Amino acid sequence: MKSRRKFLKNTALGTFLLGGSFSLSAINRSRESEKATPDSAVNKTVNKPVVISTWRNLAANQAAWEVLAKNGSALDAVEAGVKIPEADPDDRSVGYGGRPDREGKVSLDACIMDQHSNCGSVAFLEHIKHPISVARMVMEKTPHAMLAGEGALQFALENGFEKENLLTEKSEQEWREWLKKSEYKPVINIENHDTIGMLALDSHGNLSGACTTSGAAYKIRGRVGDSPIIGAGLFVDNEVGAATATGLGEAVIKVAGTHLVVELMRQGHNPQKACELAVERVISKNPDYKDLQVGFIALNKQGECGGYCIHKGFSYAVFDKGNNRAIDSDSAVK
CATH class of the missing domain: 1.20.5 (Single alpha-helices involved in coiled-coils or other helix-helix interfaces)
Structure with missing residues (x-):
């Protein structure tokens, strides 16, 4: 029994x-x-290589493309690309010639991220023309993801970077004019036009990204925006895609903007729709959105691109199939 x-x-x-x-x-x-995509059927044809950057940075795209066209890595391409505006004294929002803080001192932020999710970042870095290269060195030579302030400068100098004055005569004149009223009222698409973010997909199918800025003009000394923060100003996931942001960093940080864009792509949205949904999120979290600008660009593993912003005036540049062009972004506020 x-x-x-x-x-x-x-x-x-x-x-x-x-x-x-x-x-x-x-x-x-x-x-x-x-997991099936809600926007369209899966595109099995991969468009590569591709480089996309914020604003009309055609020269930066060209430098990146020269790396990609020789079967170079996306990581090398984005570093080479953003170094162009970093070294341009006429670009008043990045690197050398960038607008200073309210004390007349130029401080820079940058980050970089590769296909293995390795990342490096520098914040509140002074006297170094190419913060993106210091950020890459942080990624490759240290156990850390971010260095800031005097420590970042010390690290740069110890690794062969030269200390120099980044405040050009033109930027200094503008700053002295600003001092007469000392009113901090950033103008959309001007003072908020403060970043170059760049994404690339190389011929091997790998993604990388870079982001570099001199930050908001006449900011409080020590202010750091979204640009050097992984997941805010830049995020790369080699299984899905990559995104970068420009505009008012505080608004981007609130929603972990670029991580949000990539996760929306993971859910099946194409890059354009992912950017649109992320901008909607920014608007929902910022009642004063009419007074600020935020723009996102994105690139997925199929080589599809997208871009979107709150207000008209934002643009981005795409280089693929031998064609380098600027695109005016669609906006939430018409």
Whole structure:
């Protein structure tokens, strides 16, 4: 009798386990089906290489493309690309020639991220023309993701970077004019035009990104925006895509903007729709959105691009198939 009861018990348990196994498989199949893209059918043709950058940075795109066209890495491409505006004294929002803080001192922020999710960042860095290269060195030579202030400068000097004055005569004149009233009222698409973010997909199918800025003009000394913060100013996930941001950093930080864009792409949205949804999120979290600008650009693993902003005036540049062009972004506020 005991043997018969034991047999029935084991049989029932086995049936339950088989049923449970079947149900788990059904759940997994259901979850997989939910991953189908809501925007369009999966595009199996990959457009590569591609480089996209914020604003009309055609020269920066050209420098990046020269790396990509020789089968170079996306990481090398984005570093080479953003170094162009970093060294341009006429670009008043990045690197050398950038507008200073309210004390007349230029401080820079930058970050970089590769296809392995390695990242490096510098914040509140003074006297170094190419913060993006220091950020890459932080990524490759230290156990850290970010260095800031005097420590970042010390690290740069110890690794061969030269200390120099980044405040040009033109930027100093503007600052002295600003001092007469000392009113901090950034103008949309001018003072908020404060960043170059760049994303690239190389011929090997790998993504990387870079972001570099001199920050908001006449900011409080020590202010750091979204640009050097991984997940805010820049985010790369080599399984999905990459995104970068420009505009008022405080608003981007509030929603972890670029991480949000990439996660929306992971859910199946194409880059354009992901940027649109992220901008909607920014607007929902900022009642004063009419007085600020935020723009996102994105690039996915298929080589598809997108860009979107709050207000008209934001643009981005795309280089693919040998064609380098600037695109005026669509906006939430018409």
